Amino acid sequence: MVTLLKIEWLKTRKTNIWWLILLLPLLPITYGVLIYVKIMTETNHYLSTNDSLTAWGMTSFFYPTIFFPVLSGLLAANVCKVEHEGNNWSKILTYPISWKQFYLSKFLWLTILLGLTQVIAFLEFAIAGWVSNFDSAFPWLIMIESIILGWFGALPLIALQLAISAHWGNYTKSVVFSVLLALPVFLIVGSKKAYWIGYFYPWSLPAMGMTKIMEKNPSIADVLLNPFLLVNIGWLLLSLMDGLYYFIKQKSDH
Amino acid sequence: MSSMIGVEFIKFRRSWMVWLIGIVPFAFCTLLGLALRFYLQTNHTPEQGWGLIFTLVSRFLWQVIAFTVPIFTSYLVSMEQLSNTWKQIFVMPLAKWKVYLAKFFWALIFTLVMGILFVLGVYFICLFWDIEHLVTINQLIFRVYSPFMLAIPYISFQLWISMVSRNQTTPIAIGIAAIILAPVFKNWGWWTPWGFWSTFLPAEPTSYQALFMEKTTSALDGSSLLLSVLFGAIWLAIGVVHFYQKEFN
Numbered sequence: 306m307v308t309l310l311k312i313e314w315l316k317t318r319k320t321n322i323w324w325l326i327l328l329l330p331l332l333p334i335t336y337g338v339l340i341y342v343k344i345m346t347e348t349n350h351y352l353s354t355n356d357s358l359t360a361w362g363m364t365s366f367f368y369p370t371i372f373f374p375v376l377s378g379l380l381a382a383n384v385c386k387v388e389h390e391g392n393n394w395s396k397i398l399t400y401p402i403s404w405k406q407f408y409l410s411k412f413l414w415l416t417i418l419l420g421l422t423q424v425i426a427f428l429e430f431a432i433a434g435w436v437s438n439f440d441s442a443f444p445w446l447i448m449i450e451s452i453i454l455g456w457f458g459a460l461p462l463i464a465l466q467l468a469i470s471a472h473w474g475n476y477t478k479s480v481v482f483s484v485l486l487a488l489p490v491f492l493i494v495g496s497k498k499a500y501w502i503g504y505f506y507p508w509s510l511p512a513m514g515m516t517k518i519m520e521k522n523p524s525i526a527d528v529l530l531n532p533f534l535l536v537n538i539g540w541l542l543l544s545l546m547d548g549l550y551y552f553i554k555q556k557s558d559h
Numbered sequence: 560m561s562s563m564i565g566v567e568f569i570k571f572r573r574s575w576m577v578w579l580i581g582i583v584p585f586a587f588c589t590l591l592g593l594a595l596r597f598y599l600q601t602n603h604t605p606e607q608g609w610g611l612i613f614t615l616v617s618r619f620l621w622q623v624i625a626f627t628v629p630i631f632t633s634y635l636v637s638m639e640q641l642s643n644t645w646k647q648i649f650v651m652p653l654a655k656w657k658v659y660l661a662k663f664f665w666a667l668i669f670t671l672v673m674g675i676l677f678v679l680g681v682y683f684i685c686l687f688w689d690i691e692h693l694v695t696i697n698q699l700i701f702r703v704y705s706p707f708m709l710a711i712p713y714i715s716f717q718l719w720i721s722m723v724s725r726n727q728t729t730p731i732a733i734g735i736a737a738i739i740l741a742p743v744f745k746n747w748g749w750w751t752p753w754g755f756w757s758t759f760l761p762a763e764p765t766s767y768q769a770l771f772m773e774k775t776t777s778a779l780d781g782s783s784l785l786l787s788v789l790f791g792a793i794w795l796a797i798g799v800v801h802f803y804q805k806e807f808n
Contacts, residue, residue, distance in 0.1 A: 367739060375732075476637065488622075
């Protein structure tokens with residue numbers, strides 16, 4: 306598995322996905338912090354109990370709802386693009402490599418990339434807060450929880466997007482699919498009445514992890530018993546197993 | 560030129576892209592219809608419902624356009640990239656600018672046709688919920704169609720990025736970034752593709768009473784439309800020049 310991960314690294318290290326990982330989180334984070342500092346604080350004289358938390362709330366309008374799911378779709382499409390372009394699927398699958406391991410290594414590589422994205426987002430937000438001279442203490446624990454739960458919420462989505470990208474040879478098609486299905490997240494997560502729909506919609510799980518759980522500031526027990534975690538695990542198993550099944554079935558038919 | 564446009568049409572005519580032009584307005588208008596239904600059932604007047612429709616259109620329609628235009632342009636370019644046929648096209652006796660303009664033509668048509676479907680969709684929602692007497696054609700063009708007309712510079716810009724990018728990740732990522740870049744560049748960066756759009760888009764209605772005033776006064780502003788065409792042409796020219804200089808592998 307480690308060798309397969311190294312191969313994935315070799316395939317992607319000279320692509321432009323690293324710029325995406327760096328810049329796509331930076332944009333909503335800078336925007337969220339700017340909105341908080343320039344509009345909420347300087348213009349409307351809003352008094353917050355914790356600057357960082359409120360600024361992170363502003364960032365959450367765009368980052369976990371649109372940019373993060375779209376980024377995961379772009380990464381999944383890129384990871385499969387290399388194989389589609391060179392018609393590598395058939396070649397690799399004739400080598401003595403376990404198909405299951407090959408597919409899972411791609412999934413694992415994507416989870417690592419999205420984990421890295423979250424770490425970068427966290428650092429970018431911390432730097433943006435430091436540059437903006439936030440007075441209150443940085444809420445390390447809540448921020449780390451939010452980042453981890455957002456990443457955890459993205460796992461079923463990655464599994465689903467990997468299945469789609471591996472299935473469709475057309476790179477644009479799989480990206481379009483991911484982009485368009487990210488659009489309703491905005492409405493689902495923003496609505497109090499339709500929030501429950503988010504549990505049935507994998508694109509909204511990262512946002513649910515990053516925002517709602519953070520707002521309630523729960524204990525570990527609350528987090529573990531939260532339907533979010535159970536639903537997430539359910540979706541992850543379903544997406545991963547289905548994806549793997551269809552991957553093996555499709556590639557065997559070729 | 561017409562043969563190039565015809566060739567482009569043959570490439571996409573049986574693809575999922577044609578469906579996308581209809582699916583996006585259908586999905587958006589269905590959600591609008593549901594929102595209106597809920598609103599009217601919770602003791603709101605038809606006038607308030609009418610206000611809701613145009614508030615939601617002002618708030619979300621430009622974002623939908625910001626997402627779909629990069630998809631159109633990327634799709635039109637991806638066919639050559641996926642089949643690796645750029646070099647084959649260039650060895651034929653075809654002017655590069657014609658290839659470029661044919662793609663622009665279809666990206667523009669996709670967007671404008673989608674705009675017409677949005678106008679029809681919004682009208683049918685109003686018709687279905689008996690508030691069509693409140694809506695005028697002027698208002699539909701001003702509020703629903705003008706964002707599509709003002710998107711010409713954005714289409715040209717996205718096509719440029721798509722045509723010169725090795726893969727379509729970059730143009731799609733830039734397209735997604737538009738939902739933040741548009742408000743950031745509003746007014747001061749009016750000359751940018753995102754700023755132009757956000758600066759000249761019709762503002763969100765302040766109240767449904769304000770919409771009554773607008774019914775007679777609102778119309779598509781000719782000067783901003785001309786500016787849209789002008790800036791579209793500028794970005795198009797920049798794109799064509801870059802496309803001529805670009806080496807394709």
